[in-house]
Amino acid sequence: MPETLIDIVRREGVGHLGAYFTPGAYTGQWFETFAGGGDRVETRDRITLDDLYAVEALNVQVPFAVGRELLDGQLGRDISARLRKIPHDAELGTPGADELIVDGGHADQAWQLLNDRNKKTGIGWVIAGKLLARKRPKLIPVYDSIVSCQFAAPTHVWLRLHDRLTENGGDLRAALAEVRRTSGVGDRVSILRVLDIVLWRRHVKEHWRDKPTTCPQRGSVEL
Incomplete structure (x- = not known):
């Protein structure tokens, strides 16, 4: 059982x-705190070079082409647009969190954009989740x-x-x-x-x- x-x-x-x-x-013990954390005020709504490096502490690596697109391309702008709609202190298991993670919710939209393997920017569900966990650690596991x-x-x-x-x-x-x-x-x-x-x-x-x-x-x- x-x-x-x-x-x-x-x-x-x-x-x-x-x-x-x-x-x-x-190395994963530094994932949350590396370079001040992914949810620090000045960078919480965009993917940064620090975030791309921090996920390597969890034994994954964002391909260079995808990382470049996240830092300077349309994918990064699209992810930022979703992150801005997710409160930085949103916490799984508290009221309202479910609205962000349901199919079509802002967090789900961000995950779908990252996970889309039909495009060159797709990085798969594991890395997609780890990147989002870096940005919203209380909401995304x-x-x-x-x-x-x-x-x-x-x-x-x-x-x-x-x-x-x-x-x-x-x-x-x-x-x-x-x-x-x-x-x-x-x-x-x-x-x-x-x-x-x-x-x-x-x-x-x-x-x-x-x-x-x-x-x-x-x-x-x-x-």
């Missing part, structure tokens, strides 16, 4: 978060194949997470905040990122040891 997110967070969260933020352990595998690759992940964070009076949100506090990780790291780190660390070795489609932990976490 799949485990619940809150049980995993309460049981494993402090250990995984502490290990991840051990100095020098993972870092999400990759390792985390997706545990959920059995569902659709509408953002909305599902939104629902989990709101149910039962927000007990999952409270558990994530407590893990962050206990681990001594500053609140520049969002609770969404805390959840990503916990789920990523608990599965990364098994995921790459086995083929993802036959991974024994596929579908092991309830969403």
